[in-house]
Amino acid sequence: MVATRKDHDLVRAVPLLADLPSGTVERLMAHSITHTLSPGTRLFEQGEPAAHLHIVLFGRVGLTGLGEDRGEAIVEFFSGGDVVIAPAVILEMPYLLSGRVIEDSRILMIPADDIRHLLATDHAFSRALTVELARHWRLLVRQLKDLKLRPAGERLASYLLTLSGQREGWHSLHEDRRLLAQRLSMTPESLSRAFRDLRGRGVVADGRRIQLTDVEGLRRYCGFDPLS
């Protein structure tokens, strides 16, 4: 619960906080809470006010949107060093998404008021937050383009290319296929069929282990755009 020595090192490695004077970080940490959480834990729910800024020190967290009765869709995964949802905290508005732990994770929670106060008083922090938001913006835009312009199979191919850094050889999925399917906006069944179809294009899949043998072919197949 209380931040440990090791937490401190992890905190210093968070890009958002890396450039702050250590005194400032101390003050942030003073009011913060650090938790080790298990898969399934809900960090916050869509619709509730943002009381804390959540930062993933290690582990993995999923952002999910809840539909009326259509289950939930995963918008993005976040892992070590990532800030989970800054906009709700910045704007003092309710969350548009829910946060759920999907791997054993260590989560730093900083009170929203402290964040807003720092945003108002600390230029370096404000700048770092701007950069962080700009990065997230691009993540979302990429996904919107995927959804609007690419069919399911190509979305998977594109995801695999990003995951692998476009390197051939063995790689490992970071999440199980049910979650991956939700992230890619398809059912587990469709994901399974998409993997089957990619077998003819140099993708060997065995559980979470994935081998890519024809990155160039995959790029052509899904019109992969290395911009990022």
Added chain:
Amino acid sequence: MVATRKDHDLVRAVPLLADLPSGTVERLMAHSITHTLSPGTRLFEQGEPAAHLHIVLFGRVGLTGLGEDRGEAIVEFFSGGDVVIAPAVILEMPYLLSGRVIEDSRILMIPADDIRHLLATDHAFSRALTVELARHWRLLVRQLKDLKLRPAGERLASYLLTLSGQREGWHSLHEDRRLLAQRLSMTPESLSRAFRDLRGRGVVADGRRIQLTDVEGLRRYCGFDPLS
């Protein structure tokens, strides 16, 4: 081309710039270019480096993603007072989207270097940019949730509720149906059918004129979430 007196007033009304000392705004304007542009004009293309920050003084601009051979998808519309794509400028990265003028518009273009310099030196600007990005982030998330969780008809209903501010009576679409269809990720044919289906739910459509007679029913139909 050169900023006029009237431009100056419009600039002062841009939220991003409203809180800056007037000296700073003067300096920004000194190197900036202001253009009046007609529908169809391309502001910038996906993939090219961001040389300017574009701000819409009045008119309407569409952000479009280009697929390999699948035409283009509209990600969002921007109008008076909106900053078009800050992230590419902030991060010095290529655009992920193309910008196209869809109505006669007056566009302020500020050199990217000036923006980055101001971001690094002016706390108030940095803060305003953070807030602007946080707002855009929420726009994108809303749309992602729409795409992932709602079928075409409900996306239209949701769009109409947002457009109207959930008020009954007559309203006007800001763009023609072809563009609206692209924004909602469907074909014009599907949009036409979606309007037909909504006739039974209190939506009267005549060209760009729309009348809503049962906002509460529409809300229930699409599970509208007033969070914003």
Added chain:
DNA sequence: CGGTTGTTTGAGGACGTTCAAGTACTGTGG
């Protein structure tokens, strides 16, 4: 008037979902 553009409607088809089994892997208790 003919041409262009925007919208609507219908028929057919593709992609992805749903529903329903079936297989493989894991850990548990007998």
Added chain:
DNA sequence: CCACAGTACTTGAACGTCCTCAAACAACCG
């Protein structure tokens, strides 16, 4: 060690939504 349950993944068949293609219609404009 095996039987068993539980979970994860795969496969097949039927269905639905939305797209494509084609045509008709209206409005507008030279």
